[in-house]
Amino acid sequence: MHSARFLASRLVSSEVSPLFHRFSGCLVTNTPRPSGCITLRKTAKIPSRKITTTSSRCAQPASSAFDDHAALYADHNWSRSIPITDVSKDPDAKMVVVQWEDGDSQRYPNVWLKSNCHCEGCYSKGAHGKLKYTQHLDLDIQADVVSITQDGQVLAIKWSDGHMTSVPSNWLRCNRFDQSDRDPVADAKLDLWGSDVMSSSRLRTFEFDELMQSDEALLDWLSEIKVLGISLVKNAPKMSHQIHKLADRVGYITPSTFGTHSDVMVVEGGDMLGFSNGYLMPHTDFSYYVSPPGVALFHCIKNTSTVGGDSLLIDGFKAAMELKTDHHDAFNMLTKHEIEHVAISVNKKITQQGFYHHARHPLIRLDALGQLKQITFNEIYHASLFRVPVDDVIPMFSAIKAFNKILLRDDNVFKYKMKAGDILTFNNHRMLHGRSAFSTDIGSVERHLQTCFVEWDCVLSKLRVLKKSPSENLE
Amino acid sequence: MHSARFLASRLVSSEVSPLFHRFSGCLVTNTPRPSGCITLRKTAKIPSRKITTTSSRCAQPASSAFDDHAALYADHNWSRSIPITDVSKDPDAKMVVVQWEDGDSQRYPNVWLKSNCHCEGCYSKGAHGKLKYTQHLDLDIQADVVSITQDGQVLAIKWSDGHMTSVPSNWLRCNRFDQSDRDPVADAKLDLWGSDVMSSSRLRTFEFDELMQSDEALLDWLSEIKVLGISLVKNAPKMSHQIHKLADRVGYITPSTFGTHSDVMVVEGGDMLGFSNGYLMPHTDFSYYVSPPGVALFHCIKNTSTVGGDSLLIDGFKAAMELKTDHHDAFNMLTKHEIEHVAISVNKKITQQGFYHHARHPLIRLDALGQLKQITFNEIYHASLFRVPVDDVIPMFSAIKAFNKILLRDDNVFKYKMKAGDILTFNNHRMLHGRSAFSTDIGSVERHLQTCFVEWDCVLSKLRVLKKSPSENLE
Structure with missing residues (x-):
């Protein structure tokens, strides 16, 4: 793993010649001219390099609609x-x-x-x-x-x-x-990964203090969340409200029915499965929202359980691309039909006002150009209501099962036991997260995560502002 | 106009026989069985009536998927x-x-x-x-x-x-x-309106103090925002942070790049047209966001300009339905092609961190069942980037022009000069709002609106919780 100091931003302009191509097809564009999507680099081998600026582009023919x-x-x-x-x-x-x-x-x-x-x-x-x-x-x-x-x-x-x-x-x-060409920030070419994302040194880590101080580190970190979908922040103070500081560096927290943040720990009688010590099947958060929040910040304040409590992390886009290749009919079905999600709570221990959410999403959402846009997957909240033609019901279950099988395959599940001070940051429109069951002594908190969300609108804006800053300073 | 005390909720179950039908077709469903959408009533003539509860439905055959x-x-x-x-x-x-x-x-x-x-x-x-x-x-x-x-x-x-x-x-x-059947809250049948929405007593008003205290008034008010798309709150204290109190009654504010709220007044050198005293063409807010916020709360703290400063309010869904009927090709074009929206600011007077937003939306968005879902319209921020086949460009401009013509027709524009203490509350995914130019003396604030947004996820959840409460109390 490498700190931000030694690696350049992955959101670079497309006119720079690619160093390493790891994917034959660009995920986000199929136009014949030089693509607006991002050239992938083998991050572990890239030397430090200045972020490409508007000024440097002035001497080049424009190749990007951006x-x-x-x-x-x-x-x-x-x-x-x-x-x-x-x-x-x-x-x-x-x-x-x-x-x-x-x-x-x-x-x-x-x-x-x-x-x-x-x-x-x-x-x-x-x-x-x-x-x-x-x-x-x-x-x-x-x-x-x-x-x-x-x-x-x-x-x-x-x-x-x-x-x-x-x-x-x-x-x-x-x-x-x-x-x-497409927007090189919002439509950046993505880097898909499996269970070896950390062991193969593709998962980048960032120091909390550095993100607090350095705009260059901030740009790198946000670029990672966009391109890889996940990044790990280390050595945050082991106390409450550190994710708030990190979110402030980006822009602002988007609150939910739980408030600005959630304290995820065992809550006796907390009802929702997240607030237990049981296995949590990997899922995206807030699938029962019409607009599930975009970027998750999960801060581990404590994790002392001796058995279990591993985070289970899956690149939903990689699984979706596998499904598209190997089970094309299933892929089409999951992009076409919407699944109804419902969540209800009157439990005062986890929500002050109670909530009753209902939303419809295809499990795999494509954008207007047919590219992957969003995974929304949490079977816990699948309603009985199943708004598809009755003869499509069994094929839909078959498709969900096929997607499940790919998602949960060992080589797709990255397991990581968070340490106190870690902040896992990831794209909630792409990544699934869960956890293994963990041991707990009654009355003591063994595992405490504090979680919040920042919208993609906020993150993408910050990315563009940060990319522009160097050239502004030169003008 | 009538206060909440005398009018029952408009979000009632469909098994109750309709009193008045004002629209021949249901906007949100075309299934043959009793529809899950909302029966419209002539609100001015409805006597006070208990909200339909789960308990009362128990004695009836279920007719709603909800x-x-x-x-x-x-x-x-x-x-x-x-x-x-x-x-x-x-x-x-x-x-x-x-x-x-x-x-x-x-x-x-x-x-x-x-x-x-x-x-x-x-x-x-x-x-x-x-x-x-x-x-x-x-x-x-x-x-x-x-x-x-x-x-x-x-x-x-x-x-x-x-x-x-x-x-x-x-x-x-x-x-x-x-x-x-469809969800009778999220898919409630809508009440479309024109410039006479107030003079015909269809626009409901609510007392600020009553909304602070009464859950029944709260349910009525939120139902109005869902069904009519607009409602007027009267007699809020003429000071800052009243919309925060109102939002707290619903759930929580969704912040934006401007913070939890904006103070819309003339800002010398504020750059954005909203912060001037000029004409603002009716538009939806945050069209340059991938997820524009759902429900707007606009509090008039001061409006003493002697000339102009009228709010201009348009039901975008009514205009879209007119377009569909009279210019079907234009309607299809505006639902099919996406428009690129860009907003950039480095002006420290209106935004601390600067922003650079970019989003794509069809001007008229339909849901998976082909029903109206969202209007996203603000020409100020239309980018030059125009991602349609070149031979569709002129037809697209023609379609936008046709939509514009309907939107801005006198009988579609409701003009209302807000008074200090008014809070206009409306669906930002449906309503367009603007204002006429107004007179101003240099150095004095003649017109001051404080604005914020609450997400539909939050509003719909609250509606369902409030609808459930009476039956819970009976159990």
Whole structure:
């Protein structure tokens, strides 16, 4: 295991040549041009390297749609792109056709170009927001004059209504409609793993104190949670409210029906299985929420049980990809049909107000482009209500069983006995976690975890802000 | 307008005969049997009425799948259902076929029946959760002996492995697979409205103090936010942190990048358009979040501007239904294609840490059954990135324009100038809100809103808990 000091961020721009390819297919994109997803590196062998900045990208042709935002951010002042060599009007299609020096070309609808005019009257640079709405747009607008300026770096358009719009070449290359690259942060290429994630030195560890002080360590740690789905923080003080400090470094805690955090320990008469010393089958948390929280911080304050109490951790995305390959019909069924989840409690020992949650999720959720988005799996809370055609019921149980079998296979379950001061941090939309049963003496607390959640919206925003910071400092 | 004292909850069970039908089609279900959605009543004319309880339902045949949960909750001790008259095994299909006295029948797969065994070894009554997982199930399990007991109220099964399972008739009738009724809370039938929502006395108002004290008022108020999408709370103290008190009555605030709440007023150099005195086009909040928060609480602490400053409120679901009827292709396009939303700020006056959010949403999101789920609309933050086939770009702009035109039509925009002490509460997944420009003197605060959000998971849970409370008290 390596500390943050010696390893560079895994969320790097895609134009840097890959050092090591470990997966033949990119999980998140299948576009023909250089992908917006993340190049995987063998982290254990990467030397320390500066985080790629916007400034360094300025000298390169843009290859990522995410540079769209970088362009907005930097007011389009990119120094150089591949030059535009030709531009023509297509009045019938109501489009402008752009051709570049490398032979690439793209059609751009007039109304889209006009809607993205960044002149002072159309766009607020301070607010990074549009001032003109679609209602103001003429769908039939035509380009009167199109021209190339600044050595091919800028396309200038005079519209039929007299308005002028200028857009940089780099920005045009970033915006290729359904052929645009994906967001290199949110859609980062993922690193899938099995039971040997720690023994093979792929699980990174971070010092609690370093995360409190260093933005570079913070960026590295959050990148790990995005790419590997899990990371281990060591040597946190063995007392309450350390996860709150860690969450504050990212942004803010998202509370739940249990409050800002839960104290997971044996609660006599606590009812929910988590508050016992029994076996907890690996699961995702808050499956009974319509919006299960994204990133989990589990702080081990005490774990002195002599037998058991191991954390059981599974990469749900790896299991889902296996299911897709080996049991394609089962995979399709689990992505198509929703499972109803219900959780009810009136137990005052674990919740002040009582709760009654009900949510529907496919066990495997795909995004609009068919890529893995979210695993939601906790059979304890599967309701009897089973909203599928009756003839799909047995195939659904068969599919769940097949998924279960892959998930729980020995080479997919990473076992780790947390030590006091450890904070396990992981993607609750991807990882399953559970624990083995453990010994306990009546009246004494043998195992105490304090847990909280931070939303992906918060984490992804922080990742982008941290990635930007170095270049901002240079400007 | 009427206070909560005189009006019963709108979230009532569907077996009660409807008093007034105002919509011919149910928005949330099209199943042939009695729908699980909510019967709409003309609220202004409804006399005070007790909330329907589980106890009162016990004497009725169950018609709602939601009673599934009620059954779990009450340990299946329902006093009476329509009796089962016949039960038979279908070994080839691995199912049991149940026939009732009224001629209705249903096939039940063996493995589903076994997985829902509620004996002590299979199910934790305290935790309301399953103890046996799919991995333990035999997909080929057969029923050895099926029998009807307790005057047709219970189906008893002896399985081929010797295990015994008993399930009540009512519970079986609730569980009809894809023909099951929908959740009467989460899938409540909605009441759509236009600019006359207040003048026609459909907008309900609630006294702040009453919501602080009365659970019945609380249930009524939350039901309004679910069914009508909007409700007005009056006479809150004209000072900070009143929305926090209101949120505490429901559960908890979901914070954002702005903290637990925002103080929306003119901030010199605040950058974001919300923090100016300009026109704000109606929009949903946090469109640039992957998970925009659900229910908004907007407290007017001050509004003394002499000109403008009206809130502009639009029922996005009504507009979407109009679009579906009048411009079906546009509706389909806006439900199919995702729009990219980006928001960036480094302005320390409005956010301590800076943010950089990016999310993709269809403007109109449907659920798995094709019903309206969520409107996400804020053109200010539409990114240039437009991930649709290039030939769909102009039709997409045309569709957005058509939706805009309906949204902003005079008879769809409810204008209301908030008074100090008002708290506007609404569904941010459905309602658009904006404001007209307003006059302001430099250096003085003319209009001050304090805003926060509560998640739907929290609100729906509270609704179910409140609905249950009366019956619990009777037991």
